Amino acid sequence: MSELTGLRDDVYRRPLATALERLGLGAGWRCADVGAGGGDVSVALAEMVGRDGRVYAVDSDPAARDEVARAAAAHAQVIALTQAGEDLALPEQVDLAFCRFLLMHVRDPLVVVRAMAAAVRDGGWVVAQEPVTTAGRVGGVALFMPDARHPDVGALLPALVQQAGLAVVDAWAEAPAGVGPGPVARYLESLTGVDPADDPVVLPPLVTVVGRRA
Numbered sequence: 001m002s003e004l005t006g007l008r009d010d011v012y013r014r015p016l017a018t019a020l021e022r023l024g025l026g027a028g029w030r031c032a033d034v035g036a037g038g039g040d041v042s043v044a045l046a047e048m049v050g051r052d053g054r055v056y057a058v059d060s061d062p063a064a065r066d067e068v069a070r071a072a073a074a075h076a077q078v079i080a081l082t083q084a085g086e087d088l089a090l091p092e093q094v095d096l097a098f099c100r101f102l103l104m105h106v107r108d109p110l111v112v113v114r115a116m117a118a119a120v121r122d123g124g125w126v127v128a129q130e131p132v133t134t135a136g137r138v139g140g141v142a143l144f145m146p147d148a149r150h151p152d153v154g155a156l157l158p159a160l161v162q163q164a165g166l167a168v169v170d171a172w173a174e175a176p177a178g179v180g181p182g183p184v185a186r187y188l189e190s191l192t193g194v195d196p197a198d199d200p201v202v203l204p205p206l207v208t209v210v211g212r213r214a
């Protein structure tokens, strides 16, 4: 697991927990974690679905398979797949398709949300968590992430889920914040290379949208 992935898991774990609680995710669920990266979300899902559940950890980067295999070594219910989110083809329909910090990097976010919607069973859930990067602040000044294709895709997320044919059941935003040394400052430094010192930091708010297939 990369240092940045570990820090992200630390500072952004509260929005993840809120979303999974809101869903009532439990034993036996079949899930897909699309753009799984180092597998933090996949492991969190695996712990909640238990041995009778299944988590497909999908990423277009073949290197992610090894990272997921390491992170999820204790969870036989995690299956790592190398696939693009645009061409999602799972061995079975799932109860939940989830993504976090993925749509900001893909060419066309709507194509990926549509593929996630097609991967869930009737009545199943699509949950996306994406940032509004420029709403983050360091010392009151807006953050900027020039490397991401869609750094503010979180601001469009409710509409994207609706355009994918899903009912928007819930949507909200949460942002970790802090001042001085600690996980928020360390995360920001990993992300931008800038040490905020004593400046107050509001990390990019993560917009969560809970969509449901009719």
Ligand SMILES: C[S@@+](CC[C@H](N)C(=O)[O-])C[C@H]1O[C@@H](n2cnc3c(N)ncnc32)[C@H](O)[C@@H]1O
Pocket: 005, 008, 034, 035, 036, 037, 038, 039, 040, 041, 058, 059, 060, 061, 064, 083, 084, 085, 086, 099, 100, 101, 102, 105, 106, 107
């Ligand atoms: C910033 S990481 C997020 C990892 C994880 N979701 C998390 O929240 O910790 C983005 C991941 O999306 C993957 N990715 C980028 N474009 C993708 C695509 N079109 N289909 C599937 N995965 C993709 C990258 O390889 C990377 O592992």
